[in-house]
Amino acid sequence: MTRDWRAQRREIRAQRASPERLLTLAQLDVTLARLIAQQSRTPIPVLEDLARHPDVFTRRKVAGNVRTPADTLRTLAAQRRFHILKAVAGNPNTPADVIDDLARHPHHTVRIACLENRTLSFNRYYELAHDPHPAVQTAWLAHELELIRAKVTPLPTPGELSEWLDSAHLTFRRVLARSLHLLPPDQQTDAADALLDDNDPVIREHVILYASEDQQNPHARDPSPWVRGVIAARTTDPDLYHVLLHDPDQHVRRAAARNPQHTAHPGAHP
Template sequence: MPTPGQIWEAADLPERRLAGVALNPATPQDLLLRLLTDGPEAVRMVLCRDRILPDAVVEAALTHPDTRTRSFFARNPHVDPAQRARLVDDPEWFVRAHLAEAPRVPDGSRPRPLPDETAVYMLNTYENDILQGTIYQQLSAGLRRSMPTHPDPKVRALGVGMWSDLPAATRAALLADSDEEVRDRAERHARLEDPAWVERELPDRPCHARWDLLMHRALSRAVVDGVLTAPLSERERHAIAGNPSLPADVVVLLAADPDPEVREAIARRPDLAPAELRALAGDPDPAVRLAVSVHPVLSEEERARIDYQVPKNGYFPPYPEPYTPRDPEDLRRYADSGHPLLRQRAARDPSLPPDLLERLAADEDLGVRVLLAQNHPDAPAALLLRSFLDYDGGDRAHLTTRPNFPTAGLAAFADHDDPEVRALTARDPHAAPATVARLTRDPDPAVRAALARHPNLPQERLAELLDDDELAHAAAANPALDPEVMHQLVAGAGRRLDLKLD
């Protein structure tokens, strides 16, 4: 069975034009239904997977006789998840598997969650080979928070995975749960807090399981001494440096380790004694000094005395909604800090109150501004545009999906050196037709494709692009395309076009 990528690669020019019509927001409903019924697979894939759909088309997609077509709809991130959820009992394994698999979304984004009742039903009725862990990406924040105490045992069993963050009373309840699977999972997690069990089970060869135990699980003194005296690799000292169970004397020892990466890991520990804090604050390695400069016990004055530097080329992505809201006092303390990394922690919280939002939107630190723009639902338009212009990280495009990203005036960037910035012109509803037409000949293919869909594209140029092997797909998705031409495209016999557009 071909993959979606292979389906698209195999599509010829007429099929790609039809796929553009399928994506066009101005395409009449009757044509969409015709494409769904009679269109080739590449067109049905794009139609069912890559756009918002009218209700009548949704109904037709849900009952389409072709399994693959229903599976495309099952992974549509644009439709209401409750519509996708109607495929929960589809007779075909293939469709149910694609429903369980999270829809494709831009990097840094999360798919909208399925209804809670659908997710719980899937956990109870779908086989593990269908769920494959991907269902977790489609759980609502409320359901995720409730999992350890949820009335449904299948949900509680999944919630055991939050073990390290659970209070003692919740852990005890899971260990005594009436459901065997819940108890078994809880007991497995509890064993990881038993140093003797970890020592018995620790693999005697380098592997993922050994690294996990050394980094995160309760370590006996014998295991720690073995790593210090006879490690299987030099990196094992680094592995245990952040382990919460590390004895205090070993923390002291590793704080003076010759490897700066080990000292950096030690510098991040919340249990550092004052002597180690002072020593690491004056460490010769800048990464160590930076790590210790955000230690929670330091005062602002003590932080300011540390010679740290915050990198300017950091990674500032969108973050998922936290399981539990942050303490408002902690959030305000971070926002008020003179340390950019602490202000960055505040900036990525979507619950930041309006006064702190306004203040951090004008922050001198790029990371603070971009994290605020990436994560706050009320990030202002000016901040979003400034962040897009200043930041070149791989998740930059996520900024354009934020609610307040501006449109007016973006044609002013039509001659910018950065092609991603030039492409912003496609978002300006008032871009001059001549500018739009010129950018369909831009050196960058992404700019050409974006402007081929602009409704201000002159009709003569739009007609030319419908016969362009590269841009026909984008041109056919242009909402300024005449409905009569859409009908011609759908009725065409695959020939190259000679359309006269007014």
């Protein structure tokens, strides 16, 4: 029995079976049905048939298969199972009007899945930027930053950046803090200074390197050695420098030893 099972799986993977044979195998066992539904070379008639399979996970595999035709995806999009709809939203063959409809679906994970689909309209894309759910807004920002990194979309305008910095959602601000390196130097400093007011320890560790000295120095007693170390290596305040030169953490002391003031005062000891 085990040999037959393994032979059936190999037959499916090799796609040597006829559509009729594949459908027969799909009826024998739900695991085989799911395997057939996800294969990139499964014949289209088989996918169309499996789109009506009683097993929801088989239908989800069909919804995510790049060979599934648009009409079948449109039919699957009419179902209520949100994980099927997520697969439909991520399929590049899904018609643009279906993607735009799914971008307003009540379940936030379906709306997030639409962000990766290239057929999502410009208007719907920017609706998701102001979505009421924080996870959708955060996913939108992460996607937008990826586009900026790939240089396929322009850098944010000052107004857009200001709007991002004013976000009420901590996860949104954390994603922005991790991506300041994508911004021009002047925007990096302005954004870092604004985010330092957030007083979130994760955000501070990401933005301290980009902040102006006036905004950095007040955090010299931060619990994070990384934050104190950045300040120790860069501060021009001699009193603060000497305090950090004798910090309990060796990482901070080493950073202070790299400060230009250490060269100016060779008698100082790390």
